Amino acid sequence: MIDTIQARPEVAREESPIPRHFTQLSAEQATALADDYQAGIRVKELAAKYGISRETVSKHLRRRAITPRKVGLDAQQIKEAVRLYEQGDSLATIGTRMGVTAHTVRSRLLEVGVRMRSSYEHLL
Incomplete structure (x- = not known):
């Protein structure tokens, strides 16, 4: 059996990419x-x-x-994020611009008392 596996390297077990x-x-x-x-x-x-x-x-x-x-944003960036969000930018757009996730932006905005828009509010 070992000879069969060695003869067919494409079926041989590969090294795991996860270190053990x-x-x-x-x-x-x-x-x-x-x-x-x-x-x-x-x-x-x-x-x-x-x-x-x-x-x-x-x-x-x-x-x-x-x-x-705190993850990601300093006081000046939070101030800028508030401005952008109130201007209508999405959390994802702000996060991409600032190099953090939308979740991080949302968390920091909530901490400073910003009311979150509903997901459909921009359509109204």
């Missing part, structure tokens, strides 16, 4: 990760740098009681 090993961070690496986060490096970048998932980065930060940053 898990990276364990040392105490020094976990401290460096926390310092990097507090210096402003984003979770996605930290995950790539340390070879771990974004969720694992978040777990390390939670263990150290580090408060997560």
Whole structure:
């Protein structure tokens, strides 16, 4: 049977694109990760740098009681998002323009008290 599989490489089992090993961070690496986060490096970048998932980065930060940053928009961007939304732009359009998701835009607008339009209101 092995000879048959080796003779037909197209049916041979391929390597999984998902690594089957898990990276364990040392105490020094976990401290460096926390310092990097507090210096402003984003979770996605930290995950790539340390070879771990974004969720694992978040777990390390939670263990150290580090408060997560708000996702995506600073105060000036929120002000601009409010202006664009009240002008009639969609959440998706604003998100694309600002490099965040529509959900992030919606969350930040709700936080500052903006009333969301219904999905059909623009037709009225």
